[in-house]
Amino acid sequence: MKPHLVIVGLGNPGKEHQKTRHNAGFQSVDLLSKEFGEGEWKENQKFLCRMQEGRIVTVPILLVQPTTYMNRSGECIRKLIEFYKLNPRQQILVVCDDIDLPLGEIRLRMKGGPGTHNGLRSIVVVLGEEFPRLRIGVGGTHPKGEDLAAWVLSVPPKEEREKVDEVIKSLPETVKKFVMERVED
DSSP states (O other): OOOSEEEEEOOOOSGGGTTSGGGHHHHHHHHHHHHHBOSOOEEETTTTEEEEEEEETTEEEEEEEESSOGGGHHHHHHHHHHHHTOOHHHHEEEEEEEEEEETTOEEEESSOOOTTOHHHHHHHHHHOSOSOEEEEEEESOOOTTSOHHHHHTSOOOHHHHHHHHHHHHTHHHHHHHHHHHHHHO
C-alpha cells in the first residue's frame, strides 16, 4: 500500500527513553496507532524504523518511529520519501517535543526551522524547511544552567507528565482534521 500520509513520531528507541520529554513524538504515534493503526508494528531495517499501516477514515497512512535515534531522524525519512515517492509538503507529518513551547501546548506548522531540536535539524538537512510538523510543548521548566540534552532526556515529574499526556490524548482528533482537510483540497 502506498500511504497518502506518513506520520513520523520522533524519539529515541529503548526502554530507558520511553517516558522522557524527548519521546513525546513516539508516545504520540503509539496513541495514533491505537486509534488508526491496522495490523502489527513491524521492524523495518530498510527504512531504519518501526512502522505500522493504518487508516484515517478511508485515507491510507503509515505510522513511523525511526530507530536511528533522534539526531539521525532525517535518514529514515529520506528513505521513506525516496521509496514511496512522497511530496514532503503534502505527505509527511512529523510529531515531536518542543522545549520552546509552553508545557502542554500543541502547535501545527506547515514549515519552519528546527530551532534547538536536533531531530528536526536532521530532517531539515534532508528535506529543507517545507514539511508539516506537530510540536508538543514540554518546555517552561528547564532549570537555568542545567544541561539541555540531559533535561530533555530525563523523565519529567508526575504533574508535567500528566499535562503532556492530556495533550497527546487530543492528537487523534487534531491529526484526523489535518488529514481530512488535505484530502478535500
